[in-house]
Structures are given as C-alpha cells and as structure tokens.
Amino acid sequence: MVKPPPPRALADSVYEAVKARIMDHEIAPGARVGIEALARDLTVSPTPVREALARLEADGLVVKRPQAGYRATALLGPEGLRELFEMRELLECRAAALAAVHADENERALVADLAARMGERPASGDRYADYREFAALDQRFHDTLASASRRPLLAEAVARLHTHLHIFRLSGIPGARKPTLAEHDRLVRAILRRDPARAAEAMAAHLTRSLERQLSRRAPSD
Numbered sequence: 001m002v003k004p005p006p007p008r009a010l011a012d013s014v015y016e017a018v019k020a021r022i023m024d025h026e027i028a029p030g031a032r033v034g035i036e037a038l039a040r041d042l043t044v045s046p047t048p049v050r051e052a053l054a055r056l057e058a059d060g061l062v063v064k065r066p067q068a069g070y071r072a073t074a075l076l077g078p079e080g081l082r083e084l085f086e087m088r089e090l091l092e093c094r095a096a097a098l099a100a101v102h103a104d105e106n107e108r109a110l111v112a113d114l115a116a117r118m119g120e121r122p123a124s125g126d127r128y129a130d131y132r133e134f135a136a137l138d139q140r141f142h143d144t145l146a147s148a149s150r151r152p153l154l155a156e157a158v159a160r161l162h163t164h165l166h167i168f169r170l171s172g173i174p175g176a177r178k179p180t181l182a183e184h185d186r187l188v189r190a191i192l193r194r195d196p197a198r199a200a201e202a203m204a205a206h207l208t209r210s211l212e213r214q215l216s217r218r219a220p221s222d
Contacts, residue, residue, distance in 0.1 A: 010044065015052040017042055022061050022072050023128035023169050033062055033070040060166065076166055078215060084161070085211040089204060091158050092142065096187060096203040097196035098149035107148040111191055114141040115184045123177035141184060145191070145203075176213050183209060 018038060021027045033053060039046045053070050056062045062070045076084065103111070114137050121134040128135075146158035183206035190199035 007048075011048050011051050014042060014044055014048040015055050018049065018052045019056060019059075019061065020128045020132075022056065027072045029072050029075045031072050032068075033072060035069070061169075073166075075169070081211060081214055084166070085207055087161060088158075089207050091154060091161070092146065092207065093200040093203045095146040095149040095151070095154055095158055096190070097200040098151060098154075099145045100191050100194050100196040100199040102150040103145075103148035103191055107144060108192055111141065111144055111148075112188050114144065115181070115188050118184065119181050123180065145187070148191075179209060179213075180206075 018027075018033075027033055035046050035049050035053070038049045042049070053062055053064075057064055057070070061073055063073055064070050099107070099111075118134055118137045118141065121137065122131050123134045125131045143155070143159055146155040149155060183202070186202040187199060187206065190202050
C-alpha cells in the first residue's frame with residue numbers, strides 16, 4: 001500500500017500546483033477560485049487547498065472577499081507597475097546600501113551564490129514550471145539583501161511587496177535574462193566591496209531598467 005505524503009509535503013505540493021495554475025493563467029486574472037473544484041482536480045481534500053489559498057493570499061496572488069471566497073488578483077497595468085517600482089526603489093535602494101555595510105561573510109557569499117545559480121537557469125518560458133527556479137532565486141536574492149540591511153522593518157516591508165511573482169506572472173520578456181544577470185552582478189560586486197553608494201546606485205539602475213523592460217513589453221497592447 002502506498003503511503004500518503006506527509007502533511008507538510010502535501011500542503012507544499014498543493015500550494016505549488018495552485019500557484020502554477022494562477023501563474024499560467026489556467027485560473028484567469030480576476031476569476032473566482034473554487035476550493036471544491038480544485039480539491040477534486042488535485043485529488044485532495046479541501047483542507048490543503050484552503051491552506052494553499054491562504055499562503056497565496058499572503059503572496060498577493062489571490063484575494064479573499066467576504067461572502068465571495070477567493071479570486072485571482074488582477075494583473076498590474078502600467079500605472080500599477082510604475083507605483084510598484086517606485087515603492088521598490090524607495091525601499092530596496094536603502095536596503096542595498098545598508099547591506100553593503102552590514103552583511104556578514106555568509107550573507108555576502110549567499111548573495112553571490114544566488115546570482116550565480118540564476119545564471120544556470122532559464123528566466124522565461126511558456127509555463128511557470130520552466131522558470132520557477134529562476135523566479136524563486138530572484139526573490140531570495142532580493143530578500144537576502146533586505147535581510148542583510150539589519151533593519152527588520154525594512155526587510156519586512158520589502159518582503160510584503162511580493163513583487164517577483166507578479167512580475168513573472170506577466171510573462172517572460174525576450175532578451176531580459178542577460179541584462180538582469182549583469183545588473184545583479186553589479187549589485188553583488190558592490191556588496192562584496194562594502195560600497196553602500198555603489199550598491200544603492202546599482203539597485204536603482206536595476207529597478208529602472210527592469211521597469212523599462214516591463215513597460216516596453218506591455219506597450220503594444222496598452
């Protein structure tokens with residue numbers, strides 16, 4: 001008899017499965033997310049689906065409305081993107097500068113390692129599964145810098161933005177991988193040199209160019 005997966009493994013598996021459906025637009029932006037239907041499709045009870053949706057709500061990928069259940073969040077438009085990146089610049093440039101001063105040896109090594117591992121993985125694809133590891137490493141890269149700032153409230157604010165999944169959810173941008181890796185490399189070098197001014201400058205340049213890439217991709221349909 002095959003043993004069922006342990007509860008934590010099952011919860012993580014269901015979370016990833018539902019997240020993939022949202023990222024791939026199998027659950028359309030703004031669409032209602034049916035707990036019972038998902039449970040049937042995934043051959044699980046409703047409990048791990050509810051737990052997955054609670055985690056996805058924290059990620060900002062679904063919203064829960066009173067008496068109406070969960071819906072997938074709408075995609076960001078141009079103005080939403082600009083506001084999001086404005087917030088990122090306010091928070092993450094300061095975090096990068098502080099990380100250049102306060103990061104310990106392990107954190108500096110981790111930032112460099114994450115950047116290197118991103119270079120070994122595809123940054124886009126037709127399905128979320130194609131670039132899931134790149135997206136996760138990207139999130140860890142930025143979160144590690146924020147944590148190394150030694151400002152818990154600042155790091156918490158950066159984490160709450162949960163920007164990375166939203167950006168990747170918009171679909172990949174042809175040609176974006178190489179400049180993204182180069183921008184991350186510049187950040188890493190500033191952190192390793194303990195240069196707060198260059199770290200802030202590198203983060204600002206990275207965010208500015210990332211926004212430009214996103215807006216350029218969206219321009220024809222907007």
